[in-house]
Amino acid sequence: MELIYFTEQPMATYPEEDAKLEVPIGPGKTQRVTSLMLSNKYFDPVSGSRLYNERLEEYVLVDEVGFDGIMLNEHHTAPFCMSPRINVFGSILAAITKRVKIVMHGNPLPVVDSPVHLSEELSMIDMISKGRLVSGFVRGGGVENIQANQNPVFNRERFDEAHDLVIKTWTTPGPFRWEGKHFQFRVVNPWTAPLQKPHPRIWIPGVASKETVVWAAEHRYPYVGLGTNFDLSQKIKDIYREAARRVGYEAGPEQFGQLLQCHVAETEERAERNAQEFMWMAGEFTGLNHPIWGTPTGYGSPSNRKSYIEIAAGRRPMNRPPSMNQRRLERTFIWGTPDRVVEQLKVVLDNNRVGILCLWANDGRIDHENSKTCIRLMGQEVLPAIREYAKELGLVGPFEANTPVSLAETPKEELQPVG
């Protein structure tokens, strides 16, 4: 079992009341937004500096108390995530932590200008950390595409091509030339290489878009569901397993991961108060969005086209983030004393049977002291109990299972495609 720590690194000090922004989403309708157009005049670098350094101190503690990894994510132009470049934090963690894996969830491939530069940076992080990098790729949200001014219509094409180029850069000696549809390089020959061979593991985080689940399965990359409830987790597994069989392997728990919100405190009362602080910004982890910014034209799945058009036109309500109580009932947000949390996490593992469990432990306005207490309690009481239980259930992560890092790196004779 891989137990991974996560926080979205919010700019929790921004003045939420002053910074209320409503934008029109159609005739006579408005929507509150907390991204893209919410002015960065509300970003305070003094508290920004403090918050960055508090997070670093917490990450060192995470390393010390026994987590297996630290998951990093990036978002842009929004207060819910202060990390617009995970490779910056990844680089720092490579130097200041000792044991944890640095889990990139993920680098938004379609919006990067140079997959070659990206592969260089990741190789550096892998070498500096002495082989602790877990790479991960995402499509980037709609806002990421808009702010980077990358055409959403080509999001999936750019994702595929950038991925292929990064892998080739890591696995094929240069120099070689790359003449693709979206990327062209006269000479690819970076004077860097990842320490882990054949290349660092790649885990794919996502919110259950079918195309990405299938893509991950076809590449034999573990898929980590972000905040998915039991039903959705099951749906992901069904889709993934079917695609995995098609390309020739059986997907066990090591191919599945889950991120859930999970906070512990010394008392139930304190945990409950912190949980409410965690749920700032309506608990929306990609911010409150204009539907077009969240899903620009050409970005979404063709299978959702009709409902997308209706939502974009303001004729069908956007899917709202579930309430705190609903999350509690669905066990996508668990809080309490360590005993209570362990009890609930066991139910999650019974149902979802994942080999990678990412605990989104602190967020919103939970302060530094409470964050550190949470991390300590997790290390002392939650992680050992969950590790033990995962062992009983036979839930192993990709490292323990020692699976090939990808389908391309799986010996052909081991593959038995079905159907």
Add this chain to the structure above:
Amino acid sequence: MTLAAEAWTEERVELFGGQLHLLKGGQGDPLVVLPRDNGYPGWQPFHSILAERFTVYVPSHPGYHNSDGPAWSWLANVRDLAIVHRRLLRTLGLDSVTLVGLGFGGWLAAEMATMDERPFKSLVLVGPMGIQPAEGEIFDQFLVNTETYARASYHDEANFEAVYGAEPEFEYLENWESDREMTSRIGWKPYMYNRTLPGLLGGVSVPTLVVWGRQDRIVPLECGGLYADALPNSRLEVLEACGHAVDIEKPNELAKLVLTFAKTL
């Protein structure tokens, strides 16, 4: 208005392995109307008035308005579209064409003329995109929904609602969405202009009328001046109380400008 001018036909034209949708009506010299980037709502009063004097052709853009989107998804930029439209004129056997371009269609018309102006008798560019404004910005449709963009084309939204209704049917929304997907494909950035166009327009000597709605919220009026400056044989006319959709908001006035302009040639 004669019955003949109000009668029109609809056909599909095969080109480059894809299809274009084409409306045709009237009698006389050929006049081609290139529509805006968010579809066209069929044969309009503006077309009927022109059809009294011209044979009016209204093609869809490749990849737009039921014109076989996937078959055109290989096109990469606005000049590609201009080349397809030039090929369409050849296929239809048209010469000495009066080319009227509306908004995005005006940009295409301008690009077509820069390639070779011989097939054209005159150009009428109505609120065309294509030249980067010096002061303002071209309205960015990719930050709002399709209906908001369509409505912004009108000075008086009652004119929008007269065509599309107060709450447009799903079919319109769907068309706008697929049109916009094609626009994104070919025009995401730089948004709705081509830096080399003003220079190339210097080589176009065909008589050109540039028309702008005073209240155009899509392409700033200043671009009208930039077009008139770039085109050696052109003049600018501004219509009052009128937005970007000049053909819908002021069909009579626009048609009159076109007809009067044609008489001077």
